[in-house]
Amino acid sequence: MRVAEMTRKWASCSTRGRVTFALDLLAQPEEVRREVIVHELLHLKVPNHGPLFKALLAAHLSGES
Numbered sequence: 001m002r003v004a005e006m007t008r009k010w011a012s013c014s015t016r017g018r019v020t021f022a023l024d025l026l027a028q029p030e031e032v033r034r035e036v037i038v039h040e041l042l043h044l045k046v047p048n049h050g051p052l053f054k055a056l057l058a059a060h061l062s063g064e065s
């Protein structure tokens with residue numbers, strides 16, 4: 001995992017499982033950071049945005065807190 005300056009999006013992940021978060025993301029509200037981080041970490045398990053991905057994302061974002 002690494003953090004870098006990114007201009008177009010908050011984060012990305014490669015097919016090799018490397019997740020990169022934008023430096024600017026650290027300045028965002030907690031909900032935004034949480035959503036982006038959960039989103040990218042889920043991509044390590046599910047590489048697409050299919051129904052499984054959406055179900056897992058919803059479960060993670062609503063389950064805790």
Ligand SMILES: [Zn+2]
Nearest residue numbers: 039043048049
């Ligand atoms: Zn995604």
